[in-house]
Amino acid sequence: xxxxxxxxxxxxxxxxxxxxxxxxxxxxxxxxxxxxxxxxxxxxxxxxxxxxxxxxxxxxxxxxxxxxxxxxxxxxxxxxxxxxxxxxxxxxxxxxxxxxxxxxxxxxxxxxxxxxxxxxxxxxxxxxxxxxxxxxxxxxxxxx
Amino acid sequence: xxxxxxxxxxxxxxxxxxxxxxxxxxxxxxxxxxxxxxxxxxxxxxxxxxxxxxxxxxxxxxxxxxxxxxxxxxxxxxxxxxxxxxxxxxxxxxxxxxxxxxxxxxxxxxxxxxxxxxxxxxxxxxxxxxxxxxxxxxxxxxxx
Amino acid sequence: xxxxxxxxxxxxxxxxxxxxxxxxxxxxxxxxxxxxxxxxxxxxxxxxxxxxxxxxxxxxxxxxxxxxxxxxxxxxxxxxxxxxxxxxxxxxxxxxxxxxxxxxxxxxxxxxxxxxxxxxxxxxxxxxxxxxxxxxxxxxxxxx
Amino acid sequence: xxxxxxxxxxxxxxxxxxxxxxxxxxxxxxxxxxxxxxxxxxxxxxxxxxxxxxxxxxxxxxxxxxxxxxxxxxxxxxxxxxxxxxxxxxxxxxxxxxxxxxxxxxxxxxxxxxxxxxxxxxxxxxxxxxxxxxxxxxxxxxxx
Numbered sequence: 001x002x003x004x005x006x007x008x009x010x011x012x013x014x015x016x017x018x019x020x021x022x023x024x025x026x027x028x029x030x031x032x033x034x035x036x037x038x039x040x041x042x043x044x045x046x047x048x049x050x051x052x053x054x055x056x057x058x059x060x061x062x063x064x065x066x067x068x069x070x071x072x073x074x075x076x077x078x079x080x081x082x083x084x085x086x087x088x089x090x091x092x093x094x095x096x097x098x099x100x101x102x103x104x105x106x107x108x109x110x111x112x113x114x115x116x117x118x119x120x121x122x123x124x125x126x127x128x129x130x131x132x133x134x135x136x137x138x139x140x141x142x143x144x
Numbered sequence: 145x146x147x148x149x150x151x152x153x154x155x156x157x158x159x160x161x162x163x164x165x166x167x168x169x170x171x172x173x174x175x176x177x178x179x180x181x182x183x184x185x186x187x188x189x190x191x192x193x194x195x196x197x198x199x200x201x202x203x204x205x206x207x208x209x210x211x212x213x214x215x216x217x218x219x220x221x222x223x224x225x226x227x228x229x230x231x232x233x234x235x236x237x238x239x240x241x242x243x244x245x246x247x248x249x250x251x252x253x254x255x256x257x258x259x260x261x262x263x264x265x266x267x268x269x270x271x272x273x274x275x276x277x278x279x280x281x282x283x284x285x286x287x288x
Numbered sequence: 289x290x291x292x293x294x295x296x297x298x299x300x301x302x303x304x305x306x307x308x309x310x311x312x313x314x315x316x317x318x319x320x321x322x323x324x325x326x327x328x329x330x331x332x333x334x335x336x337x338x339x340x341x342x343x344x345x346x347x348x349x350x351x352x353x354x355x356x357x358x359x360x361x362x363x364x365x366x367x368x369x370x371x372x373x374x375x376x377x378x379x380x381x382x383x384x385x386x387x388x389x390x391x392x393x394x395x396x397x398x399x400x401x402x403x404x405x406x407x408x409x410x411x412x413x414x415x416x417x418x419x420x421x422x423x424x425x426x427x428x429x430x431x432x
Numbered sequence: 433x434x435x436x437x438x439x440x441x442x443x444x445x446x447x448x449x450x451x452x453x454x455x456x457x458x459x460x461x462x463x464x465x466x467x468x469x470x471x472x473x474x475x476x477x478x479x480x481x482x483x484x485x486x487x488x489x490x491x492x493x494x495x496x497x498x499x500x501x502x503x504x505x506x507x508x509x510x511x512x513x514x515x516x517x518x519x520x521x522x523x524x525x526x527x528x529x530x531x532x533x534x535x536x537x538x539x540x541x542x543x544x545x546x547x548x549x550x551x552x553x554x555x556x557x558x559x560x561x562x563x564x565x566x567x568x569x570x571x572x573x574x575x576x
Contacts (some may be wrong), residue, residue: 016193017192017193017194018192018193018198019188019189019191019192019193020189020190020191020192020197020198020200020201021198023189023190044163045163045164045167046164046167047163047164048161048162048163048164049160049161049162049163050161053164054162054164054165054204054207054208055204055207055223055226056164056200056201056203056204056205056207056208057164057200057204059200059203059204059207059226060198060199060200060201060203060204061200063198063199063200063203064198064200078230079199079230080229080230080397081227081228081229081230081369081418082199082203082227082228082230083225083226083227083228083371083515083560084225084226084227085224085225085541085543085562086222086223086224086225086226087536087538087541088538103545103547103558104519104547104555104558106519106520106555109368109517109519111517111558113535113545115536123536123538126535126536126543128515128560130369130517224541225513225562227371227416227515229397229399229418231392231394231397232394247401247414248375248403248411248414250375250376250411253373253375253512255373255414257391257401259392267392267394270391270392270399272371272416274373274513304481305480305481305482306480306481306486307476307477307479307480307481308477308478308479308480308485308486308488308489309486311477311478332451333451333452333455334452334455335451335452336449336450336451336452337448337449337450337451338449341452342450342452342453342492342495342496343492343495343511343514344452344488344489344491344492344493344495344496345452345488345492347488347491347492347495347514348486348487348488348489348491348492349488351486351487351488351491352486352488366518367487367518368517368518369515369516369517369518370487370491370515370516370518371513371514371515371516372513372514372515373512373513374510374511374512374513374514
């Protein structure tokens with residue numbers, strides 16, 4: 001099995017078990033070892049009266065991308081610490097895209113950077129997530 | 145008007161304009177100058193197949209508490225940067241409580257700490273939010 | 289041995305092995321379980337041409353306070369992740385004080401908050417440190 | 433004047449006014465718009481009794497690289513908030529290299545990522561700095 005196929009298999013297992021991301025309307029667009037891209041439209045139940053998206057939903061999109069990116073090596077990995085910087089408002093109806101990339105891994109710890117952009121490419125938020133491996137495989141019969 | 149009454153008036157204006165927090169089932173339990181407490185039950189659409197809450201919803205509860213706490217001085221304030229540490233899992237059906245307290249303010253910048261706890265008092269997450277004032281009042285006829 | 293005496297013994301062992309903090313002129317003023325206070329004067333080799341202290345030295349003072357606070361339970365603990373917010377400049381000749389307090393512990397992980405103040409009490413920086421225990425005691429014959 | 437020459441001129445002005453970085457033995461190896469590379473040898477006065485570098489000096493090297501990278505546009509910029517993750521120990525005698533790269537800019541705010549590496553390329557620390565422009569030029573007669 002190639003690393004790409006293993007990443008995809010892990011993501012499929014994650015996605016099947018993630019009603020939360022689905023209920024927010026997220027789409028899993030791409031996954032590869034240490035990388036993921038998800039998108040989500042800003043819905044009416046995510047904005048305030050001025051049509052601006054609650055930062056929590058922007059975080060949640062980034063956090064899901066982070067989770068898919070770090071869970072691509074046949075080891076279950078959880079989020080320990082995440083930081084987000086809000087740079088521009090996201091508005092009702094915008095489709096946001098969150099691209100997660102691995103920055104580094106050392107032992108059981110990993111750092112992943114996620115950029116959330118608007119359709120015009122402007123950056124809505126920058127996110128950095130710290131992961132920790134649990135030492136448990138997704139698939140017992142595949143190598144970690 | 146007392147600082148407490150002003151904080152309450154600001155919170156009422158915020159709450160009236162926050163369908164996002166309401167749609168997640170949050171309750172605004174307390175507000176005072178620089179402080180707020182909100183609670184939220186972990187619903188079926190917030191968890192994975194093992195009944196564990198998506199970190200994004202825990203963040204969102206903390207972020208809402210932070211927003212209510214920093215918007216208590218008749219100046220509109222936005223979140224710039226937030227960090228969260230996930231300490232224990234939150235499970236389906238748990239009612240989470242997020243207590244926000246002001247740590248410091250300097251010029252237009254503020255720092256607020258939020259602790260999210262389970263009903264038994266165990267800490268689910270620690271959050272620190274950085275705010276920035278916009279120089280715009282909630283109420284034109286009241287002092288900032 | 290009381291928790292206070294154990295904290296002091298750990299701090300003495302740390303201090304004896306910390307030429308870096310000493311070379312910066314830090315003084316260990318107080319230590320207790322989960323808490324520490326250190327101070328340091330801003331020296332000529334810590335400032336720029338306008339007499340403002342390099343942020344790195346402010347961080348280092350906070351980081352030392354954090355290290356002393358988290359190493360008070362007869363377990364060797366290291367810093368994993370630290371964040372600092374610079375609120376006001378520190379100037380040549382100022383004696384800075386860094387007070388570290390434990391926010392929470394969960395398993396091997398801990399969170400400590402450090403406030404760095406000027407002599408007039410104004411806040412220079414706020415720091416949050418995340419620690420991780422190594423499972424190694426300072427003193428083999430004492431309980432962890 | 434090219435952007436590269438302007439970045440170099442700003443860095444020269446910064447360096448002339450930075451005795452703190454010099455006193456730690458830092459070398460400014462490279463600067464370009466939004467980017468910088470500095471190096472520093474771990475000295476005896478930076479380590480503990482086991483030869484491990486105090487995290488504060490690793491942070492300080494990263495912070496200096498961040499400062500040089502964000503001050504390359506003829507506007508004076510200061511650090512607001514910085515986070516560092518310590519991944520591996522740095523040892524006595526190691527020459528550490530800190531490479532700073534601009535992640536994004538929005539209005540007066542910027543985000544810069546710095547990676548600190550050992551001579552063998554292994555990552556010692558990852559740093560993310562948030563900057564804020566002061567609206568003051570380095571050179572009155574040059575464009576910002």
